[in-house]
Amino acid sequence: KQEVTQIPAALSVPEGENLVLNCSFTDSAIYNLQWFRQDPGKGLTSLLLIQSSQREQTSGRLNASLDKSSGRSTLYIAASQPGDSATYLCAVGPSYSSASKIIFGSGTRLSIRP
Amino acid sequence: SAVISQKPSRDICQRGTSLTIQCQVDSQVTMMFWYRQQPGQSLTLIATANQGSEATYESGFVIDKFPISRPNLTFSTLTVSNMSPEDSSIYLCSVSDVPPGNTIYFGEGSWLTVV
Numbered sequence: 001k002q003e004v005t006q007i008p009a010a011l012s013v014p015e016g017e018n019l020v021l022n023c024s025f026t027d028s029a030i031y032n033l034q035w036f037r038q039d040p041g042k043g044l045t046s047l048l049l050i051q052s053s054q055r056e057q058t059s060g061r062l063n064a065s066l067d068k069s070s071g072r073s074t075l076y077i078a079a080s081q082p083g084d085s086a087t088y089l090c091a092v093g094p095s096y097s098s099a100s101k102i103i104f105g106s107g108t109r110l111s112i113r114p
Numbered sequence: 115s116a117v118i119s120q121k122p123s124r125d126i127c128q129r130g131t132s133l134t135i136q137c138q139v140d141s142q143v144t145m146m147f148w149y150r151q152q153p154g155q156s157l158t159l160i161a162t163a164n165q166g167s168e169a170t171y172e173s174g175f176v177i178d179k180f181p182i183s184r185p186n187l188t189f190s191t192l193t194v195s196n197m198s199p200e201d202s203s204i205y206l207c208s209v210s211d212v213p214p215g216n217t218i219y220f221g222e223g224s225w226l227t228v229v
Contacts, residue, residue, distance in 0.1 A: 034218060043120070043206055044157075044220040089156065091218065102218065106156040 002027045004092050006105035014113045015082060021075040021108045023090035028068045031093040035064050035075050038087045038107070047088075048075070080112045116141055116209050120221035127228050132195045135224045137207030142187035148180070149206040151223075157206065163190040197228045 003026045013019050023033070032051045036044040048057045048064040050073070056065040063076040073090055089107040117140040127133050137146065146163040160180055161169040169182035184190045194201055207221040 036220075041124075041204065041223070041225050043118075043204075043223040044208075046217050046219060049217045091157075102159070104157045 002030075002092060002094065002103045004090060004103045004105040006088075006090060006108050008108060009106065010109040010111070012111040012113060013080060015080060017080050018076065018078050019080055019110075021077070021088050021110070023073040023075070023105055025071045025073075025092050025103075027094075028071050029094070030068065033064075033066055033073050033093070034091045034102075035062075035073075036089045036091065038089060040087075044089065077110075082112045082114050085110055085112045115217070116143060116219040118207055118209060118219055118221035120207055120224050122224055123222060124225045125227070127197050127226055129198060129228055131197055132193055133197065133226060134191050134193045135205055135207070137190045137192070137221055139188045139209055143209040144187070145210045146184060146190045147208045147210075148182060148190070148192045149208060151204040151206060153202070160192070160205075163192075194226065197226070199228045202226060202228045 005024045007022050030052055032049055034049045035047040037047055038044050047062055048059055050057050050064055050066045052068060061078040066073045077084055087107040087109045089104055091102050091104045094101045119138045121136045148160040149157040150160050151157050159172050160175045161171040161182055163169050163182050163184040165184045165187055179195050181193045204223040204225050206223045208218050210218050
């Protein structure tokens with residue numbers, strides 16, 4: 001059974017720092033991995049989607065990497081800003097194409113101090 | 115990309131009542147899903163809303179408690195029946211074109227508080 005873990009659960013850094021959020025999964029047979037951002041009391045906003053054949057994806061100050069063999073993904077945020085404060089979740093899509101079964105991590109709550 | 119509208123965005127409900135949440139997508143999509151996110155927790159899939167047939171429920175969720183409709187490829191509803199304080203959660207609608215190959219999109223969520 002696939003399990004997705006995100007460590008740390010919470011992170012606080014001063015503005016301007018580069019930071020890395022971690023996501024690990026137990027079953028390397030995945031179809032894709034997606035990073036989301038969630039503001040308090042709100043829905044999820046998709047940040048980056050990495051297909052299993054890809055190693056990384058970039059969007060602006062965000063870079064997500066995927067290492068299937070080790071069961072890890074990282075989300076790198078460059079030059080952090082207070083507006084980046086949110087909870088970041090990773091979600092793993094399974095390798096079979098039946099119903100959803102996307103598995104979410106529990107998230108990392110990020111706080112950027114001005 | 116898909117734009118998803120959910121209603122209501124927030125509500126306070128009395129114990130024992132039922133509430134229906136609506137999810138409208140700006141394009142036709144094959145797969146629609148309903149998730150629950152309890153306070154401080156990650157997302158849990160309630161069911162997959164199938165167009166023209168009954169929803170497919172995950173373990174721990176039943177149709178009597180969470181009836182779902184999917185009358186067409188752009189709309190779905192989730193009803194939370196006979197609510198109790200334990201049902202206080204954010205309920206999220208999401209869509210995907212190809213299961214599960216494409217990007218998953220979420221609505222803004224419906225934050226229900228049961229008193």
